[in-house]
Amino acid sequence: MSALHEAALAAAQAADIEPELLQLIRIRASQINGCSLSLDQHTRGARAMGDSEERIREVRVWRTSKLFSPRERAALSLTEAITLVFAGQVPNAVYTEAASLFAETQLAALIWAATVINAHNRIAVTTRLEGSGAPPTAAARRG
Template sequence: MSVATIATRIEIKNVTPDVSSAMSALHEAALAAARAADIEPELLQLIKIRASQINGCSLSLDQNTQDARAMGESEQRIREVRAWRNSKLFTYRERAALSLTEAITLVFAGQVPNEVYAEAERLFEETQLAALIWAATVINAHNRIAITTRLEGSGAPPKAAFR
């Protein structure tokens, strides 16, 4: 069996630098909102990992698991993010954030369920909830750009791709 080469498509940052800069600014603004709301950086990494798993974005998944490890996240928790519902390793807050992330990522399958939103709203302050929604939205946008332009197979250095 041969491994297919995944060719990079458009170099979107070079073709549309203004939009790419705006996306980077949105990413930075979402991170700043999360910091201001006292969202744990480790929780943001779990959100990024889970959305990237669902979307099948290997580049973002690789980068975000590396970042999680650098923050001290355990290999076991990183592995179990995919099965967080069946794992005892995640707190109620993490579970609520992961559930909300999944609902946002899979929004095409239906609306974000009221019970998912209500649980997140119960466990997070308003500014934190807003930051979580932005974090999940931004990583999904990054995933979609990377997948569409096939950045995930390019071997590009981490800073060259959207995250």
């Protein structure tokens, strides 16, 4: 998973995707997936990059918040659609909007980043890893 993350990060850097935008993607997918480990890690990362507490809090309600740019909104919408892909395909309107605001390499990097955080979330949620980063107890693993 570390190698997958590093490859996605390198693709995002090569495509000039802002690190702050990657954190928003990771936060939103982690919220949807209920992954406290990743949510803790990436909200701390967003703060360290200078993102405001207000913006971090409002990622959950980005659709009604005035704090996000059109590019951020498109990336968050695409992230939600990728995260919830079990409900159906990524809607054409979501993909088209993102494609209109990001170059092809950037769009590919966003898809890659959303896919990787979803994989991380699924492993962390399955193994009961929590925000403190402590491994789960045997009782927690049994559910």
